[in-house]
Amino acid sequence: MSESDGGEFDHPSLRFATTNGERTLSNGDFYAGSWQGNLPEGTGKYLWSDGCMYEGEWGNGIKTGRGRISWPSGATYEGELLCGNLHGRGVYTGVDDTTYKGSWRMNLKHGEGVKSYANGDVYEGFWKAGLQHGVGRYIWQNGNQYVGEWRKGVMNGKGVLRWSNGDTYNGQWLDGLEHGHGVYTWTDGACYMGTWRKGVKDGTGIFYPTGYFPPRPRRRWSLEGGLDLTHSKDSSQKKSAIDTPVLEREYVQGVLINEIVKQGDAASLKVSKRRQRRPAKRPGETVIKGHGSYDLMLNLQLGIRTNVGKMTLDTAPDVCPQDFGPRSVFVLKFPRLGSHLTPPHQSLDFKWRDYCPNVFRSLRNMFRIDSADYMMSLCGNDALREISSPGKSGSVFYLSQNDKFMIKTMRKAEVKVLLEMLPSYYEHVQSSSNTLITKFFGLHQVRFVVMGNVFCTDLHIHRRFDLKGSSQGRSTDKVEIDENTTLKDLDLNFVFHLEASWRQSLLKQIEQDCKFLESQRIMDYSLLLGVHFRAPQCPAVFSPVPSRTPDAAAEGTDGLDSSKRSGTLATAEDLCSLPKTTRLQIRLGVNMPARADRSHCDDGTSSDVYDVVLYLGIIDILQQYDITKRVEHAYKSLQFDSQSISAVDPRLYSNRFQELVRRIFPSNDTSVVPK
Structure with missing residues (x-):
């Protein structure tokens, strides 16, 4: 039996009539445990002549249920199996101390999981067919980290790469390289907005000096042999002179071929500097550990991340009448120690209800809400901000750190109203793309709804x-x-x-x-x-x-x-x-x-x-x-x-x-x- 083979272990020589006991087979294999007819059934231990061993549950002569496999190389797997395959939730430990803890499908990593590499790198996120696919975070041993979208094992889509020296790139990726529109920000606040092609600047962009933009909170994302080490490519270009003008630059395959001064007068820079001195006061109180709403925040972040993350791996079906109503609900228990469907967490045990998930996924698509951005906005290390309601309802509001999404706690009567009106609401949004009524993105229990924030803007709302x-x-x-x-x-x-x-x-x-x-x-x-x-x-x-x-x-x-x-x-x-x-x-x-x-x-x-x-x-x-x-x-x-x-x-x-x-x-x- 090889480490990559989790196949059936039913062997012709296993077909004995005894119901319990030990037996050494003619091929040198050994089995001890319970039988049903002439096949292993229940629990038992099987030792192959090549040194592989399985101890756990059996069904009809096949490894099925929970069990532990060890290989002669020293690698082990402990978790769930189905029809002889690694399938469900389990932990694999390699001979070089590489570990993977998460979901499996037919012997391949599939779903949410965390892999720690032998060189100290860590990937935390979603997998598909054995490769990183979906939203995930990769942390290099030297402190660099990437948070964003992956496709077939490489960075692809929207993502943020932050180097250990403080520089960041926030933009589009293709096949593991910067490709498309992006923003490179130096640790001193200077930034370049432009386009990249296959990892280098290509095309026209604007360089903004230090002090031109007020500082903004950095967005992070959390999920509770490695990639090649990534180095900051532009740290040598850092600008420290505060009088540096705004520049329009043109690159061809990474080579600067033209530069035009767009703004360089001292007065304009002084105005920018004055604007920086007093950043706008942001509404709300940050929910940190010890806050009364901290556990609730962890629960809703974990529930949203798990549900939305799993849905992104599947093709979205068409919305049908059965997708509406209070009976269209997905229920999942989140025990603190984790389960075959959920990861372990620091909060208390809780039950998660996701109402009409297919309908709200379709609504997010209609409102052009990217699933990766949705999860990164709501499930970041930068905690949500709690805002007291100015009205008489007593509801509590939470605001994402990028101000794009609003979460509101709801009374049972409000949930009932929303579920009853959801078919008509869905039809109204379909027929009226410019509607000004509240945009709903999800309904969950503990009862809260995720909505769009009317005031999501970089301008001050005076x-x-x-x-x-x-x-x-x-x-x-x-x-x-x-x-x-x-x-x-x-x-x-x-x-x-x-x-x-x-x-x-x-x-x-x-x-x-x-x-x-x-x-x-x-x-x-x-x-x-x-x-x-x-x-x-x-x-x-x-x-x-x-x-x-x-x-x-x-x-x-x-x-x-x-x-x-x-x-x-x-x-x-x-x-x-x-x-x-x-x-x-x-x-x-x-x-x-x-x-x-x-x-x-x-x-x-x-x-x-x-x-x-x-x-x-x-x-x-x-x-x-x-x-x-x-x-x-x-x-x-x-x-x-x-x-x-x-x-x-x-x-x-x-x-x-x-x-x-x-x-x-x-x-x-x-x-x-x-x-």
């Missing part, structure tokens, strides 16, 4: 509004207002003018989305609106909002006054300085340029005009007009104007919401401030 169209209780109580404060309807003293075709498209999409929500008996949803003010005209906008008292305004408690924000405001060059792929993605609800008119007067007269960039979407779409909301409507109608409260019939809510949107996005021949 003002945030949660708008319903009602007035009762729709003002912010906080005295201190900063860029992370969510304001409400009565705090809004702007109208926003869009280009005519954009306004028409927006109103049409809002009408379609509201019609869908009305058909599902949904109400109490909001328009989440983010505003980025473009400098140099914007400092005045950060004076306190009119609803503040004179004393509060005099104290400058707004937190965004011009004296405090002048060093961190994004300039009008922000849109131009973003990567090409970002600045061209101006679409409905994302990166929308507009003109904002602000009023300081009670009569609504507009007095200030600003150039802004808008981000918006419809959120909180899981509240039906049920008996609780009917009672709330009846009770509050006795105290307040029934038209001013949030809890109203879905048809009335839809009409009022659309009227709100028409008021705050008036046609260009009007400038009425919403009241």
Whole structure:
């Protein structure tokens, strides 16, 4: 028996009539254990004449179940077998101390697993047919590491390579080499954005000196003979002079053939340096060990990684009616010590439920969410950030470190609503690709849903509004207002003018989305609106909002006054300085340029005009007009104007919401401030 052969061990000379005992066979093999008829059945030990040994479970004369194989070379395997093959979860230890712990299929590594090489390298991720395939992390013995996509054993697709000296390459890979668009960042913050071909720069790119961009958190990813040692190719090109200009460079097969100065004046670099001094405050509290939500975070990261990772290995089937509903659920237990389907982990034992997994995979594809980026964003060593809900629901929100995905804990009633409306939601998204309602990417238990973040942008969101169209209780109580404060309807003293075709498209999409929500008996949803003010005209906008008292305004408690924000405001060059792929993605609800008119007067007269960039979407779409909301409507109608409260019939809510949107996005021949 060879180490690569896990085949059947049924031998003609094994066919004895005894039911239990030991027997030396005519070919020199030895078996001791239980029998059924003339075949090994149950547990037993088989020793081959060449020194190989198997001890474990048998079925119908074949190794099946759990067992341990040892070879004369010293290599061992301990784990699950099926029909004589390594199949399931097991640990292989080679003669050179190479180890693999993970999933197997027909004697080949397949699924999730960790391999430690004899030279000290480690690969942690997914395998297919014995080779690295899918998302994985490779750590070299010298500290270099790659996190990203693999194909047939080599780096291929999107990935990040970080050298031990701090340099990084973030971009496309092909056959183990940099190939396609990428960003090389030196440890001092300088970076080059351009294209690579077969491992070398090729084509046109832009070099940005140290201090041009504010520092950003590095994204990492976690999964709980090696490759050739990879060296940093550009460490010798590091730029330390702070006065180095922005350069446009052209390469041919790694050779620099042309260089043009794009920006080199000292004043512009000083502005960039000032912007770097005060990075924007990021919302939320990082969930670290000891935090009350730490175990929950580990559970959801492990569940998402396991489910999504396994699904990427399989071809996506077409969505059918059986994929919807509460019965379409994948249940998996995660014991702390691991199982044949799950890896060991540091949290407590938990049960994972993944609702309608095929539907949400199809939705992610429709929303163009890459599976590798999805896992790397949510399952990174850089922990999630917990954000308290500004509303009354009591839900807790978690934000991925790249701000792309939002996770919300849900009540049982909300899960029921989402599952009931999911077929209609799926159909609506298919027919309306520009929908502004919340984009759902997954539904899991412990009950939470993964959504898109409306404010996923490199620009600062200077003002945030949660708008319903009602007035009762729709003002912010906080005295201190900063860029992370969510304001409400009565705090809004702007109208926003869009280009005519954009306004028409927006109103049409809002009408379609509201019609869908009305058909599902949904109400109490909001328009989440983010505003980025473009400098140099914007400092005045950060004076306190009119609803503040004179004393509060005099104290400058707004937190965004011009004296405090002048060093961190994004300039009008922000849109131009973003990567090409970002600045061209101006679409409905994302990166929308507009003109904002602000009023300081009670009569609504507009007095200030600003150039802004808008981000918006419809959120909180899981509240039906049920008996609780009917009672709330009846009770509050006795105290307040029934038209001013949030809890109203879905048809009335839809009409009022659309009227709100028409008021705050008036046609260009009007400038009425919403009241």
